[in-house]
Amino acid sequence: MRRLSSLLVLFFLLSCSTDKISDHNILDAYVASNEIVLDNVIACAASNEKDDRVSIFLYQGSRANNINYFETTNDLVDKNDLSKYTLGNSQLTNVFNGYLKKFEIESIQDKWVIVPFEEDGKTHLSNPIHLKLQSKPTAYLPENIMVDATSGMSVFSRQDGQYGDTRIYF
Numbered sequence: 001m002r003r004l005s006s007l008l009v010l011f012f013l014l015s016c017s018t019d020k021i022s023d024h025n026i027l028d029a030y031v032a033s034n035e036i037v038l039d040n041v042i043a044c045a046a047s048n049e050k051d052d053r054v055s056i057f058l059y060q061g062s063r064a065n066n067i068n069y070f071e072t073t074n075d076l077v078d079k080n081d082l083s084k085y086t087l088g089n090s091q092l093t094n095v096f097n098g099y100l101k102k103f104e105i106e107s108i109q110d111k112w113v114i115v116p117f118e119e120d121g122k123t124h125l126s127n128p129i130h131l132k133l134q135s136k137p138t139a140y141l142p143e144n145i146m147v148d149a150t151s152g153m154s155v156f157s158r159q160d161g162q163y164g165d166t167r168i169y170f
Helices: 002-014 027-031
Strands: 035-038 042-047 053-059 092-095 100-106 111-114 116-119 122-125 129-131 145-148 155-158
Touching (some): 027 122
Antiparallel strands (some): 042 053, 092 100
């Protein structure tokens, strides 16, 4: 009888399942039970000029909360597979008196990042942001930006620098 009791206890301990446990450190699990709003987060990234970090800038709106970022291990993964993104570990800091926010993250290799936040009971996701610190770091070329204030209004113009596919200028 004692042996049977021991076997029953052992059976119950080994038969417990953890299939229902979700890991909110993985982006697909984080958003699984929420209403998702895609392409509604204004975010971009730039390599820092003086160190090996990347700044991810975002405009979050006044009611946004739970602002995070999730990153892949490299840029060889499918950028749209949310199961490949894990929660990043960097503090959110203010830029322009809090009008914008930024994360500064280490990036020893190129990778993808998605920035989510919650607002009005919905989870908003940025488009995947391609961090290219290693393959194509941000070019800081202030000599390529000209300001003409002679007309009474400032006119900004610029020439592409190192990379012809530049879309955002710093």
